[in-house]
Amino acid sequence: MRYLLGIDIGRYSSKGVLLDESGAIRATAQRKHDMRVPGPGLAEHDALQDWWEGFRTLSQRLILDSGINPAAIAAVGCSGIGPCALPVTEAGKPLRPAILYGVDTRAEVEIEELNAELGAPAVLARTGNPLTTQSVGPKVRWLAKHEPDTFRKTARIVGCPTFIVHRLTGRWVVDHYGASCYTPFYDLAAKDWHRETVERICPVDWLPEIAWTTEIIGYVSTEAGGETGLAAGTPVIAGTIDAASEAISVGVQRPGDLMIMYGTTAFFIQVNADLVVDSRFWAAPFLFENTWSVMGGLATGGGLTHWFRKEMTGLPDEDSSFQTLMEEALTSPPGANGILMLPYFSGERTPINDPQAKGLIFGLTLAHRRGDIYRALIEGIGHAIRHNLDGFAEIQPARSIYAAGGGVQNPLWTQCVSDIAGVCQNVRQHTVGAALGSAFLAGIGCNIFAPEDIDRINPIVSRIAPNEADRNRYEADHVAFKVLYANNKATMRRSRAS
Template sequence: MKAYLGIDIGTFESKGVLADADGRVIATARRAHRMLVPQPGWAEHDAEKNWWGEFCEISNELIATSRYDPSAIKSVAVSGIGPCMLPVDGNGAPLMNAVLYGVDTRASEEIAELTAEVGLDELLASGGNALTSQSVGPKILWLKKNRPEIFARTRCVLNSSSFLIHRLTGRFVIDHYSAGSFNPLYDIRAQGWSDRYAERIIAPDRLPELLWTTEIAGAVTPEAARQTGLAVGTPVTAGTIDAAAEAVSVGVKDAGEMMMMYGSTMFIILVADRRIEDPRLWYAPWLFEGQHACMSGTSTSGTLTRWFQEQFARELDPETALATLAAEAENSPPGANGLVVLPYFSGERTPIHDPAARGVVFGLDLTHSRSDIYRALLEGIALGVRSVIETYEEAGAPLKRIAAVGGGTKNRIWSQAISDTTGWKQDVCANTIGAAYGNAFLAALAIGDAARDDIMRWNEVEREIAPDAESAAVYRRGYPVFKELYSRTQDLMKGLSTRDA
């Protein structure tokens, strides 16, 4: 029997999957953890505990639960939240907590500095992206300026997947797709690290070696085998960011196909056969040579529902609280009885890229209930996604299909509101485990045990979420208010954000 191991490190939990050669799930495991917020605008993880510790626990559990001999696991693929910034020493030991992706906005000053120095045109030409909170380069510069003693000890800067790969194989490597988010350090024209910023930010020899996602990075070492339960010598792929693995898991493989990930944030990937140039969108080479990725993301979605649960539904059982709130929200009609929410509770990424943006609940009166407010939060996320889809259209990016993935697809109001606000049907595959399942497929693909088209056999479309005309009309009336609300309050928001300084 053959099996393939996929493990993913998320914002709030890690997941693992063992799948067989036909894509059947043999066993799953997960571990919950918290995102650390030491001060407003910061978001961190303990890499040793949350990343490697949970990888080891999950790997051992999957082997024990499945009763597979470790030698039956033919390959391993990993992914994780990204882009992150984790400085490590020569032994791969973390020198501080990992700085997370775009929800961490600590490098706003460095973003402004580098944009002024380099110029937006050159940033787009060489890196494919404007600098935003999603860019790793400014966060490395923040490290250099604000933690010089740590920067001096840094042998390599890793992200979540490359940290795991080092622990498994002893090599410092990163895939091209992940490296594309290290802007301005990755040169898309040469598809390699640039030495232009060696003095200003960091030298290329302190960054990981570049590989394509399904290249084999190395083999499980004896020490890694002891901790994970895997067999010594098991092949390990180069890994990738979680959203890319999620896209693979639901069959996003051809130009015009889009993955919409319902997670802690909404993250969207469109595969293209050419580079889409727009400063509001992110670019990276896709997982395979010759393809391109055009990406976007919101700052809060699942994090917003979790916040609401913890602050306003404390009496509910934590295990079922979100389901209970979703059921309550069904009692509120589309439009939430006149409420409009700006879901910018951690700033916002696409399309406004404003770390100073703040959440707004607009239209409240004494008749509104908790169910109205919770529904309005979900609809606010959906209206934000509509503005993202409009950005793709304005950039000339061809869109042919949307595949939805992630735990949020089980929330009927949330997923239906996105189809209603955008006008696009969403395909939901039978298996919605997400990135961990995509990793299992990538592990099989990397060693030649699967072809790219096999993912549609592994994970067939189970249902469609089609737009509802009546609800869509309600959201069309609310969308101009959503847009104008930010326009009219953004200067006030900047005044409130002075506490971040």
């Protein structure tokens, strides 16, 4: 029996899965970590403590819990939070905490500078992506301006999967999907770094080699084997960003397939037969040659429910606290007794791409209770998700929509999305997510699995259909949701958090 090991490094935790060659899950493991917020608009991870320690610990635990011989692991796949900007030395030593993806909004000025230098239309045409807080290039420019000592010592700028793969194999590699997020560095037509643009910001040799996601790019070193419990010589694939791996885990791979990922942030990937460039969203090659994707993402999601529980309730950090809040929210009717919430507590990514957007709770009265506010929070995220889905439908109507991520276990959240957006969502048997996707991609890389095998390994077990009566109620609320942002956008820009 051969096995595939997959590990995903997320925003607040890391997860691991061990698959056998039949596709059965033999072991799972999870390790919590934290996201550092050293100031307003800042979001960081410690690459050694959060990324590598997460991978190392979970690898050991999966091998120990399953009781398998490490030599029976046919390949390893890793996915991780992204896109991030981590400056490291040539030896791979982190020089500072990793600057995270779009939830870190520090590089607003640098985005404006680069748009002026490069031309926003030219950037969009070449990369398929507008410059936003999601982009790596402005964060590197910020580093050069604000931390020149660190910048001078830097030999590489890498993201999470690249960092892990280097620790395992000694090679610096990023997959095409991940490379496309290094805006404005990646040239979609050439599927390579655009040297002239890169060198306006940093040396081109700071960037990793580019490979396809499932390529075997190296083998576990003796040193890495000693740290992880893996056998030296175990093949390692290039890996990818967590959202793409999550999409694969629920069967998103054919044109028209769309994933809604319910995680700490909400994320969307739709597969297209052809390249589509839209300034509201992000474009990239998908994980296999000759496929394309369009993506979007909120700046919040499940993370907002954690914020509410921690800062607004006094409830303990336990799963039972969320159950309490859920029960209270279910006593509030659709529409949350007139409360409407904008979930822009960390700015917002797509489709408005506004790092200065602010959270807003509208319609409060003394008659409202905690359950009303919590339901309004869930519904606010649902309206933001619909805002994205409507945009995707304009590009290409979805053939099938799949729900993924830990939030699938929250029936109020998923039902609210179906009701607000008027869509049916397919739910697969396994919701362990990107870790399963990484193991499955490793299986493709070593020819144990074919892409279509995911339908057998992770079958559809349920569908979430919209409740038409509630959908009608939410229609007016959705119009009000968009008007509320439009009418307050200028005020949000004048009101800077301190």
